[in-house]
Amino acid sequence: MRRMLVAGNWKMHGLGANLPEIAALRVALPDPRPEVIVCPPATLLHRVAGALAGSPIRAGGQDCHWNEGGAHTGDISAAMLADAGAAAVILGHSERRADHGERSETVARKVAAAWSAGLLAIVCVGETAVERDAGAALAVVGAQLAASLPDGATAANCVIAYEPVWAIGTGRTPTPAEIVGVHGAIRAALASRFGAGMARGTRILYGGSVKPGNAAEILGLADVDGTLVGGASLRAADFAAIVAAAG
Numbered sequence: 001m002r003r004m005l006v007a008g009n010w011k012m013h014g015l016g017a018n019l020p021e022i023a024a025l026r027v028a029l030p031d032p033r034p035e036v037i038v039c040p041p042a043t044l045l046h047r048v049a050g051a052l053a054g055s056p057i058r059a060g061g062q063d064c065h066w067n068e069g070g071a072h073t074g075d076i077s078a079a080m081l082a083d084a085g086a087a088a089v090i091l092g093h094s095e096r097r098a099d100h101g102e103r104s105e106t107v108a109r110k111v112a113a114a115w116s117a118g119l120l121a122i123v124c125v126g127e128t129a130v131e132r133d134a135g136a137a138l139a140v141v142g143a144q145l146a147a148s149l150p151d152g153a154t155a156a157n158c159v160i161a162y163e164p165v166w167a168i169g170t171g172r173t174p175t176p177a178e179i180v181g182v183h184g185a186i187r188a189a190l191a192s193r194f195g196a197g198m199a200r201g202t203r204i205l206y207g208g209s210v211k212p213g214n215a216a217e218i219l220g221l222a223d224v225d226g227t228l229v230g231g232a233s234l235r236a237a238d239f240a241a242i243v244a245a246a247g
């Protein structure tokens, strides 16, 4: 009942010169079985959305402000992302939490803003290596999840992305048992707060060093409903291979 979702996070990569990757992705994925979303930097969003017009692949943002508008130099509202063609937005990514001191309470306000603009919120949680080594992975992820999700979360307006910080961009991935353990705990937490139906329907993505070579194994695990892909989303051929592994 949960449709797989593969989302690409381009991070601070991508210039106009990279737009041919979007055209190549359209050719490679004319009718993908999973839902597919590409999140380029904000400067490219409008052009990427235009390049995807008429395709089932959708565009998304990587962050938004919690206010609808106002005096916030350099920030971008959820409505602006939607206006530029976004259908979704990544929120609470560990790089935002680390680089910008973003706290879960702030993430929750951004999620609410995303919903007001009609965007799907892709809400990221994940522990650091130190936290995992201390045996605190589930506690950290649980606390982030609780504080990052406002009341009103549904299977239709949010997706959870579990991204262990130590696996992002490192080539290291958790063991299958570790992934299944965290995903199961996330689903249990969703069930106890939002109800069994919401938990059953909500996609939980794994992210962190997913590549064409490991995607099928990870995507085949219990409670893994897709993936959030960083580095391997920049090349259409790699990203398309991951989408194929999901569907």
Ligand code: PGA
Binding pocket: 009, 163, 167, 168, 169, 170, 207, 208, 209, 210, 228, 229, 230, 231, 232
């Ligand atoms: P990675 O990044 O695939 O390059 O590890 C994942 C992410 O940060 O979303």
